[in-house]
Amino acid sequence: MTLNRSPEDSPLFVAALARGMSLLRAFSEGQPAMTLPELADATGLSKSAVQRFTHTLWTLGYLRKDPISKKFSLAPWSLELGMNYVQTSPLVLGGNPFLHTLNRNCQETCSLAEPDGLDMVYVARFATHKEMFVNMPVGMRLPLYCTAAGRAVLAKLDPAVARSLLERGDRKPYTGNTITTMDALLAELDFARRHGYARSNGEFYPGDITVSAAVLDAGGTPLGAVNVSVPSSRWSFEQAQAVFGPQVVETAHAISASRTLGRSHPFYQMEPPGGALRGAMPLADDDA
Secondary structure, three states: OOOOOOOHHHOOHHHHHHHHHHHHHHOOOOOOOOOOOHHHHHHOOOOOHHHHHHHHHHOOOEEEEEOOOEEEEEOOHHHHHHHHHHHOOOOHHHHHHHHHHHHHHHEEEEEEEEOOOOEEEEEEEEEEOOOOOOOOOOOOEOOOOOOHHHHHHHHOOHHHHHHHHHHHHHOOOOOOOOOOOOOHHHHHHHHHHHHEEEEEEEEOOOOOOEEEEEEOOOOOOEEEEEEEEEOOOOOOOHHHHHHHHHHHHHHHHHHHHHOOOOOOOOHHHHHHOOOOOOOOOOOOOOOO
């Protein structure tokens, strides 16, 4: 596994680009629009650096600026960055037809998730027409350890590697149901190996039941996972596993056998230095 080292040690690392990207990542549901001082607080950059980066991103069309409040927000053009990924991902392109069929057959929310660092990232989704209380948009990140998708992927790795990834995680309890102890998590991975699917019961969102099976490339490397998510108001944990366990296994096998995925390296071998950097703070600002 890649050793943990500081990414800025490399002479190839462009600090100015990293600081500019930190601005795009600063916006969130809680902070959809910010002034220059607010962006400086959110990113740790100086106001002068924020001013230059926001002007550049606004000029390129990635940001909008309110003429009255002077607040910046993400522009629709920023979607291009994510759309380019889903339009070129073999997992998404190869998996979407099968995921759509699963959605039509089971009439529940179905999704594809892909491992990245210590998270699962949702890269495709077909929603149910029934009542749904959990919104899991494309691009959402959830931890490996407390999601059925993450456990499905971990169960297909060498047990020592899977344990190492679990040990690297924070493993905090998001709900009263979140499994955080190593013994209990390893037992869930063993369950997934024996049954072909993994499960979670309200471990990130209360009342959200998820059943998942891993998608493998031609060499047996797990590339992602197929999920069916249902509310506990309509399904019991046992019923959901009995009904959707075989369906996600069948769908995952169909995607794996579709010859669209090729071969890949395990996701943990493709991490950048220092990990996925998803929560990394920008470098100290030098106004460069």
